[in-house]
Amino acid sequence: MFQKIADQLSRFFVGGLFIFSGLIKLNDPVGTKIKLEEYFEVFASDFGSFFHWFIPYSLEIAMFLIVLELVLGVAVLIYYRMNLTSIMLLLLMVFFTFLTFYSAYFNKVTDCGCFGDAIKLTPWESFTKDVILMFPVLHLFWYRKKYQSVFYSKEGHIIIASFTALFLFLGVYAIRHLPFIDFRAYRIGNNIPEQMQPQEQPIIEYVFEKDGEEVASQKFLPATEGYTYKSSRVLNEDKTMAKITDYAVTDVDGNDVTQLTFEGVKLLFIIGDVNKASTANIEAIQKLVKELEGKVNMMVLTSSTSEQFEAFRHEHQLAVPYFFTDATVLKTIIRSNPGITLWKNGTVVDMWHHNDTPEASTILELAQ
The missing domain is CATH 3.40.30.10 (Glutaredoxin)
Incomplete structure (x- = not known):
């Protein structure tokens, strides 16, 4: 009974998350290409210049990884060829977990691009997400030979082939036109000068000590009343940053215009x-x-x-x-x-x- 519940939870969690993540990236394959170029530059610096060879093919690699992620999501939902599907899931997760750990530990790439521009995760949040996801993936891998496909072999092949063709079509369309949904700060309707301003003023919490006890306050308490300042932090730090911080234009003479x-x-x-x-x-x-x-x-x-x-x-x-x-x-x-x-x-x-x-x-x- 417990295994059946674990099977279903793992199946829907992994399949759903892979499809959700893949669809966000399929919406903007060029964004994934840009992120891959960033990784290849880092790897070329840290591991060897041969990684530069991959940069001209970043878009093709991006499309392959996006479609693979989506197809694996669909495959696990219908238990399609689970021996092969679970092995590929595990290999992909090992690859992504390494990337996110490397980015987080060495602070190399500050945004993994796991969910495109829709959901921004810090490097450590990305790594934590992959570690959590690894558990249901390992469960599916361990019991891979016990799962029966939801559809007959021929029907399963048709479903996977159809979804692969659909994902390829949507990805190529997004490349040849523009993302279906724009999550960036420069999207239609946004006022750029407003996006360059902080969203909120910082809210600072101060920590003091008085009579051996810590006291937190959003006001700076006077030493004359027995308060000793210990530390402080910004409570809404993630909202004090402007969404656009690097937009600048200069003319041929170097003047800011x-x-x-x-x-x-x-x-x-x-x-x-x-x-x-x-x-x-x-x-x-x-x-x-x-x-x-x-x-x-x-x-x-x-x-x-x-x-x-x-x-x-x-x-x-x-x-x-x-x-x-x-x-x-x-x-x-x-x-x-x-x-x-x-x-x-x-x-x-x-x-x-x-x-x-x-x-x-x-x-x-x-x-x-």
Whole structure:
């Protein structure tokens, strides 16, 4: 009886969590790619430069891991080929547990990306989550040969193949367009200057000692009344940080022009690294720029050097003034290179992947 309960709890807990985690990452495969690149850079520094070889294939690796996580979640729910499924679950958990422990112990990657941008976990929280998850995974692995599939063999194959195809389709669609749900601070409707301000003022708790006893107070108690200060802590530290702390824009002379991007209507073309920028839809962008010239204030934000971008814009005839922003910030603003976003007084009105470059009429209507 106890084993049956443990079987069901393990099955639904592992399957549900894998699917939940996988769907969040499937929503934004490019975000997982960026996180993998961060891990590969760390491993290249700590274990060997050969990890740099994986960086160009980060997106493909990200998609493989995301789809594998989702398919394993579905497989365990229907007890599909549990001998193979449980072995793969265990191997994946050992891999992720190592990653989260390494990140936490050596403070290498401050966010594992386990739940994308939807749920942020500290490195130690991520490791603790994996340790807890390891127990039901081990249970499923230990009894793997005793489980009977919910469906017949042929039906099971069809279900797994169908879900694999569906997950691949959704992932590729999110890559070629934009995430279905945007969890980032630069999402549509957010006011960027507000996101750059602390959410709350810090609430400080002070600890004093009086007559051999500790006294906690949110006010600083005077020594004249017998209180001896011992320590203090911020009770709402997680809410005192601004959601955006690294957005800054400079011009070619190095002047800070961040505030300029918040003034009036701005159509921003996000072109991070020009060497990696897609030119598949550059003609549509050129047409948009030409039709909006003199009608909407346009700016290019790039992380490339002045020389690199000058060569790029002359090659592609982009007569738009350009400014410089950190590469990581640009990747956070939009999951497209190039990407387009319309801001009005610092509020994000809309954004587009270069595959969905809008018509000039759409921009003019939104800019009103």
